Amino acid sequence: xxxxxxxxxxxxxxxxxxxxxxxxVSATPHPIYASLQLVTWRISDGEWMHDALxxxxxxxxxxxxxxxxxxxxxxxxxxxSADSGRRVRVHTHPLGEPCSPSCAHSSAVQDHxxxxxx
Numbered sequence: 001x002x003x004x005x006x007x008x009x010x011x012x013x014x015x016x017x018x019x020x021x022x023x024x025v026s027a028t029p030h031p032i033y034a035s036l037q038l039v040t041w042r043i044s045d046g047e048w049m050h051d052a053l054x055x056x057x058x059x060x061x062x063x064x065x066x067x068x069x070x071x072x073x074x075x076x077x078x079x080x081s082a083d084s085g086r087r088v089r090v091h092t093h094p095l096g097e098p099c100s101p102s103c104a105h106s107s108a109v110q111d112h113x114x115x116x117x118x
Contacts, residue, residue: 001058001059001060001061002058002059002060002061002062003055003056003057003058003059004027004037004039004053004054004055004056004057004059005055005056006062007024007027007059007062008024008070009024009025009026009070009074010023010024010065010069010070010071010072010073010074010077011023011024011062011063011065011070011073012024012062012063012065012073013041013059013060013061013062013063014060014061014063015060020043020044020045021043021044022041022042022043022044022049023041023042023044023073023074023076023077024039024040024041024062025040025041025042025074025077025078026039026040027039027040027053027055030052033052035054036052036053036054037052037053037054037055038050038051038052039051039052039053039059042077042078042080046080
């Protein structure tokens, strides 16, 4: 399993049942929650997605890739068709709502909120 800290821009993670995949674009410190990273993905359906995840959060297994593979995946993600770049999916879940197996967002936020309350 790959963690957010393991990912290199251009890494591709396959979603559940192989229906969609996500290309990792970047991870930066979250502007509000210091213990989280703001992770940007380009989904294979053309949408952008942003997650708030811990750097040690497991995100699935990155496909084996060479630097050239990553560069090509990142190029496709960033230079996708002009029409597909208009949609942005902000990945949010109410705390406690179950997520798909590939989504660890709610547990990361819940863990963070529990730590903040202590």
